[in-house]
Amino acid sequence: MKAAKIRLYVEHALGEGQTVPLTRDQAHYLFGVMRLLPGDAVSLFNGRDGEWRAEVVEAGKRGGTLACTGQSGAQRNPPDLWLLFAPIKKARTDFIVEKATEMGAAKILPVQTEFTNAERIRQDRLQAHATEAAEQCGGTFVPKVTALQRLSKVLEQWPADRQLMFCDEALAGDTPTLPDRFAGQPWAILIGPEGGFSEAERARLSALDVAHPVALGPRILRADTAAVAAMTLWQIQLGDWR
């Protein structure tokens, strides 16, 4: 059997004997760009039903149909980990969303801090980046990218049972270790903005019972580097890399 090289996220239910209608964009990608023909294979996932092999039944310019031919992988959800970050320049914001998806975030929350310049984000664009990253990285889960919110607001309503690892470049040299007793619990990682946190933000963060300040080595990391490093640290110690 020819292996399906193309992985596609769809909204539709997947299962034995299930047919899957394609949107115009998906049809354009599969038949216009990738030149698939009836009978060709694709891998599908929808964030709920695992990964399925499917084959092209109908290929059209504005639509088409696939049919599931068998399950090729179980549904795998990431740990209950949120990534909060302050949006920066466009390309790096895109990268953070992509990397957070690859690294196994369950939800991605852009936040506006006092020293963040970004007044708005393109939520749909960022969501599309998360979807594409999930397609690329072999995952079966697409994290939701939320709307831009003020960090102060997010912290006011912070869930009491969600631990928060916050990466502060003002800290230096501490060995980053996370308490093992919080493994398996809801967590979040907050990456500081490139201008750092304000004193008020730092005070508010430190006052949270669930906050775990962590230093990321002796050099200053850009926000996108810090996101990957922090998620690695967490995944190794408490997440699904263990």
Next chain:
Amino acid sequence: MKAAKIRLYVEHALGEGQTVPLTRDQAHYLFGVMRLLPGDAVSLFNGRDGEWRAEVVEAGKRGGTLACTGQSGAQRNPPDLWLLFAPIKKARTDFIVEKATEMGAAKILPVQTEFTNAERIRQDRLQAHATEAAEQCGGTFVPKVTALQRLSKVLEQWPADRQLMFCDEALAGDTPTLPDRFAGQPWAILIGPEGGFSEAERARLSALDVAHPVALGPRILRADTAAVAAMTLWQIQLGDWR
């Protein structure tokens, strides 16, 4: 005293009472772009003498002079860690060099694997990226970026005392732990190309006494994500993040 926001890498010796002539590019950056005037402050490092405060003595269009006014930080070299990677698309190759610098690589070695498309790299460009990343991340060390070499050649001449962590996406699920007895020794990290290693490469790597295969979680990571994740893993366990 006004804090020096600008950090500049120079080749020249730095020390008490030392004056530092500027190249045309540096003068353009400081006086044309950043609009510094005589008396303004800059931070300098050269990879050997730590970080120095300096002030502008002469500002010209094609050159200028700075004078060291005091040491602001000791020289800090990263651990003896090489990063080997297979160059990919231009932007991501640039990112890998930038990230490797921030994460504390001592040397960056682009290597050509059997499944690498890149036939050549712009070594000077990549070196400039490393320098800029060192300026940005507050480091006092700039890793050297070597010329593109064949991985097979590099492995043939592999130093017997340098441990090699190699990241292989064909491995899955192993907890990444590095033997503590090799802390403080020379190391290298090899990031696989996006197409994976060939069977011959995998065999050659596995045959090395100093090789340590490591899996990076259950999802497939892009090479630039893998570089940061692998270096985080190493820095936490054996490097200068401990």
